[in-house]
Amino acid sequence: MNAHAGAGVVAVGRLRRLTLLRAGRAYARWVGRAVGWWTVAYLVFWLVVFVVSGVQLAVVPAAEPLPPSVAAAASAGLSVWLAAALPRRRVPPVHLDRRDLIRLALAPVPPHAVLAYRRGLGRLGAALGGAAVGAAWSLLAVSYLHVAAPWAALGVAALAVARLDARWLLYAGPMPVLGRRLTAGRVGAVLALVAAASAAAPALALLAGGAPPWAPAVTRSLVDASPWTAAAPLVLVACAGLAARRSLAERWPPRFAPQSFVLAQLGGMRSLQVLSRLSGLDLGGGAEGVERQRLLAALHDRPGSLRPARSLRRPPPTAPTWVALAWRAASSLYRRPVVTWLGLAARATAAGAAGLLAARAVAATGPVAATGAATGAPGGPGASLGGPVTALFAGFLVAQTVAALLGPPAPSRLVPVPPSARTWGRLAPALVALGAGATVAGAVVGAVPGIGPLAAGAVAGYCALAVAAALVLEKYSSWSGAAPTRMEPQAVAAIVVALPALLLEAFGYPEWTLTAQWLVLAVAALVDV
Amino acid sequence: MTALAAFDPEARDAAPILRAAGVSVRLGGVSVIADADLELHAGDLVLLTGPNGAGKSTFLRALVGLVPASGEVEVAGRPPASLTGRAAFAYAPDEPALYEDLTLAEHAYLNAALYRDPEAEARTLDLLRTFGLGGRADEYPGTHSRGMRQKLALSLALGLWRPLTLLDEPFNALDLESQELLADLLRDTTRRGGAVLLTGHQRELAGLLGARVVAVRDGRLEPQPAEGERAAPGRAAGGP
Numbered sequence: 001m002n003a004h005a006g007a008g009v010v011a012v013g014r015l016r017r018l019t020l021l022r023a024g025r026a027y028a029r030w031v032g033r034a035v036g037w038w039t040v041a042y043l044v045f046w047l048v049v050f051v052v053s054g055v056q057l058a059v060v061p062a063a064e065p066l067p068p069s070v071a072a073a074a075s076a077g078l079s080v081w082l083a084a085a086l087p088r089r090r091v092p093p094v095h096l097d098r099r100d101l102i103r104l105a106l107a108p109v110p111p112h113a114v115l116a117y118r119r120g121l122g123r124l125g126a127a128l129g130g131a132a133v134g135a136a137w138s139l140l141a142v143s144y145l146h147v148a149a150p151w152a153a154l155g156v157a158a159l160a161v162a163r164l165d166a167r168w169l170l171y172a173g174p175m176p177v178l179g180r181r182l183t184a185g186r187v188g189a190v191l192a193l194v195a196a197a198s199a200a201a202p203a204l205a206l207l208a209g210g211a212p213p214w215a216p217a218v219t220r221s222l223v224d225a226s227p228w229t230a231a232a233p234l235v236l237v238a239c240a241g242l243a244a245r246r247s248l249a250e251r252w253p254p255r256f257a258p259q260s261f262v263l264a265q266l267g268g269m270r271s272l273q274v275l276s277r278l279s280g281l282d283l284g285g286g287a288e289g290v291e292r293q294r295l296l297a298a299l300h301d302r303p304g305s306l307r308p309a310r311s312l313r314r315p316p317p318t319a320p321t322w323v324a325l326a327w328r329a330a331s332s333l334y335r336r337p338v339v340t341w342l343g344l345a346a347r348a349t350a351a352g353a354a355g356l357l358a359a360r361a362v363a364a365t366g367p368v369a370a371t372g373a374a375t376g377a378p379g380g381p382g383a384s385l386g387g388p389v390t391a392l393f394a395g396f397l398v399a400q401t402v403a404a405l406l407g408p409p410a411p412s413r414l415v416p417v418p419p420s421a422r423t424w425g426r427l428a429p430a431l432v433a434l435g436a437g438a439t440v441a442g443a444v445v446g447a448v449p450g451i452g453p454l455a456a457g458a459v460a461g462y463c464a465l466a467v468a469a470a471l472v473l474e475k476y477s478s479w480s481g482a483a484p485t486r487m488e489p490q491a492v493a494a495i496v497v498a499l500p501a502l503l504l505e506a507f508g509y510p511e512w513t514l515t516a517q518w519l520v521l522a523v524a525a526l527v528d529v
Numbered sequence: 530m531t532a533l534a535a536f537d538p539e540a541r542d543a544a545p546i547l548r549a550a551g552v553s554v555r556l557g558g559v560s561v562i563a564d565a566d567l568e569l570h571a572g573d574l575v576l577l578t579g580p581n582g583a584g585k586s587t588f589l590r591a592l593v594g595l596v597p598a599s600g601e602v603e604v605a606g607r608p609p610a611s612l613t614g615r616a617a618f619a620y621a622p623d624e625p626a627l628y629e630d631l632t633l634a635e636h637a638y639l640n641a642a643l644y645r646d647p648e649a650e651a652r653t654l655d656l657l658r659t660f661g662l663g664g665r666a667d668e669y670p671g672t673h674s675r676g677m678r679q680k681l682a683l684s685l686a687l688g689l690w691r692p693l694t695l696l697d698e699p700f701n702a703l704d705l706e707s708q709e710l711l712a713d714l715l716r717d718t719t720r721r722g723g724a725v726l727l728t729g730h731q732r733e734l735a736g737l738l739g740a741r742v743v744a745v746r747d748g749r750l751e752p753q754p755a756e757g758e759r760a761a762p763g764r765a766a767g768g769p
């Protein structure tokens with residue numbers, strides 16, 4: 001076992017060096033060719049100059065120092081942050097990717113050697129983040145508290161790393177650290193509690209009316225210039241690091257491998273989403289949200305990992321194709337998290353408000369204005385919102401909202417679905433949501449003093465603008481292959497619906513804008529792509 | 530284009546269901562398929578064989594328009610990209626293309642609705658039951674094994690009863706029992722008057738299926754002589 005383990009540790013180390021070296025060389029070559037190292041050096045130099053001069057300009061030393069309660073508040077904030085690590089023990093703070101899990105974690109190699117690279121990366125990230133926060137504090141403390149705290153960067157960095165290790169220990173729970181009784185979970189809880197209590201002590205003392213007892217605090221580096229102030233955090237990080245390593249001496253925590261699998265998939269999905277957004281591809285519409293929920297359910301052993309938590313009733317099999325596609329889009333929306341629903345509802349309401357105000361201004365300048373004063377007189381607060389720019393803005397907001405509501409991508413081009421069925425099927429739930437959003441927005445806008453209830457002309461104008469923008473977005477994105485969530489189809493939809501206002505205002509016939517808006521809607525509906 | 534009814538033997542002499550003439554595919558400046566001709570009539574079962582990278586899957590993708598190709602392709606007398614052309618075939622790629630946010634039963638429903646064939650839903654659910662997935666119809670396919678996902682993809686394609694069924698490596702990842710089931714289902718499809726074009730590495734599959742074999746070699750299609758003997762199912766499909 002020992003010979004195996006020793007050889008395994010050496011092999012893992014060699015593998016890491018080799019792959020990292022190759023990746024580093026490839027990256028350096030790529031940067032050298034694509035950007036050029038002199039360019040990078042030039043950019044870095046000026047970035048440093050700008051940051052330093054910006055900080056010097058922005059941070060003006062205060063004539064009077066701020067009260068010590070500010071430092072106590074910072075210490076209390078740090079203690080809350082450290083204590084927040086305590087309940088987070090259901091998911092590992094670091095995990096392996098699928099390849100390492102199969103190739104290394106199942107091999108007879110001590111787990112600490114396999115996880116060393118990932119842990120190292122995590123600790124490095126935590127240390128850099130902590131150091132940045134500590135350095136910023138040092139800078140501000142000198143100017144505003146009149147206190148020199150040059151070791152704050154080191155102290156906060158050490159605390160950040162210790163917190164990461166404590167989270168691992170709390171996750172590893174029953175894994176032995178020293179003997180059977182001293183388990184990882186116990187060590188982690190003690191370390192996190194000690195750190196949190198020590199950081200909270202100054203704040204509590206200040207609240208009680210006494211002087212802040214900075215002496216025992218792990219946060220003393222925030223208000224003291226002595227290098228010894230970093231000693232307590234460094235001892236903490238050493239203890240936590242050693243305990244975390246010992247918890248990985250022989251076995252993996254029971255749920256580490258299956259959770260790593262899921263976390264690796266979630267990470268891959270996140271990367272894919274970022275890349276797809278950058279390149280404008282639509283990989284799954286709302287589907288990836290549902291898949292993410294399913295993976296999260298699998299991660300926490302919750303129901304919903306095998307079967308959907310909620311389903312919409314399917315239309316009868318004899319229903320037209322567009323109804324089936326509408327069910328598909330609505331189903332995808334229905335299965336998204338409630339938080340997403342709230343966000344979508346807010347967007348639909350905002351789009352409705354912008355669209356109604358734009359349409360109200362258009363209606364006020366057109367023949368519909370003659371129907372009553374309720375539309376608002378030209379020159380009033382409504383009319384100032386009118387014009388092509390407002391229509392463009394409203395069209396863009398509507399297009400953005402529709403893109404979020406469209407759901408999964410259009411069915412494959414191999415499937416015999418007529419374009420009109422595809423368009424109306426995909427748009428149906430989005431149009432219903434837009435209608436509901438506009439109803440709420442109409443009620444809110446109508447209650448605003450000086451605007452009053454909206455007239456039929458404004459509502460009709462918004463209907464024409466919103467449906468035309470939605471149609472153009474869906475048809476253009478299906479025709480061009482550009483994801484509806486991308487800027488390009490949304491901009492096209494906004495420009496098309498703003499064209500009537502733009503052209504008719506330029507030619508001096510703004511009163512025909514509403515009619516032209518309906519014409520645009522008719523053309524958008526008739527174009528069969 | 531509706532689903533298949535009873536097989537009319539006269540249909541074999543009628544116009545071909547699939548007609549590919551002079552089909553060529555070039556990918557990245559390299560010729561993958563050169564001047565390929567193929568005709569499938571009602572009741573035909575054709576197996577495309579060849580080594581890895583021979584171009585079998587590419588040829589299938591070219592037939593349905595997933596890969597740019599030159600030459601002429603007609604499905605039921607129509608271009609495969611047209612609405613009526615698309616209604617005439619069902620295609621299952623080598624990697625099952627499934628929606629991860631739909632359950633198996635919802636896949637069956639949506640598939641039937643898109644092809645405007647309400648009965649296809651019941652047929653697909655029947656096939657799922659045949660493949661032993663009846664009790665899992667309310668689950669997401671994302672939680673299923675590769676073989677189970679393959680069974681769903683095959684059920685969706687075969688449940689449509691289209692005149693032409695194109696299956697890319699359909700026997701991959703299936704257990705022995707399911708391989709035999711699939712062979713029976715493919716024979717049933719051709720007995721109903723459908724034409725089936727599938728790809729596979731093993732020429733022994735032809736014996737199992739009673740299929741006409743066309744080898745893909747250096748980008749060219751070469752019809753092979755019919756095999757007399759019928760191989761054991763497990764061996765035929767690449768089993769142990």
